[in-house]
Amino acid sequence: MSLVRRASLRDADQLAGLSSQLGYPISKTELTRLLEDLELDSDHEIFVLEDQEGQICGFVHVLVAKRIFLEGFAELGGLVVDQACRGEGYGKQLLEAAERWSANKGMGEMRVRSNVTRTVAREFYLGQGYLDNKKQTVFLKIL
Template sequence: MIRKATLSDSLEIARLSSQLGYPVDVTQLEKRLQFISTHSDHIMYVMESNYVLSGWIHANVRFLIESPPFVEIAGLVVDSAFRGNGIGKRLVLACEQWAAESGFTKIRVRTNQIRSDAVQFYNRIGFTNNKSQYVFD
């Protein structure tokens, strides 16, 4: 079942985030999830079965000066025990539907080039690579 994330999902979302090398403090995650849940330009879905999350996706609207507004997938994690079962694709489709219902015709995702499995996944479900870039903090 795909549904909107709730604060009670925080521990499971943190567990899944750690699987991709992004450990997150549950208290901080709860604050972020609270923000996301109260802003209509963000969406976060989870895939749940028997009170266990097998994946999550977060997307938000991006407004930039140089291009028309679009929706960007900010994060997607599928539990390593469930990868290859279509969960990621179903979560992306849920975001695509949300984007379309919100009036957006473009959805974008960024992934690190070293995550070859993610690059292959996005290519397989119809995304095309438009550019490579450096990210500076």
């Protein structure tokens, strides 16, 4: 039986490893600092999923997004399931936890941004009832 729970500082090392699997390497120290910051922000939540042995097999970061010209909405900041744990329904469980949290926050919709090269992720979200709503370009400038 798996367990979805809120992330804690003691999870930083495993979350850093999972972030690397997603393509975003981060040190345990930096991730700990980010977790400390997000613990103080009620518009962000991170859930982890533990398998029956208590190992963290994935996490999801969900947040309330606010724009001056739009009604607030929930957005996934990231979702990753360990490569060794995929195919067990853990991604669906994490996504459902994020959706429940968002609904409890009064959000009427959830948005997910996914790189077009992540074809497996695209199929996953479509399979969970998400619509391919928009294509856009992300501009970046190093400051």
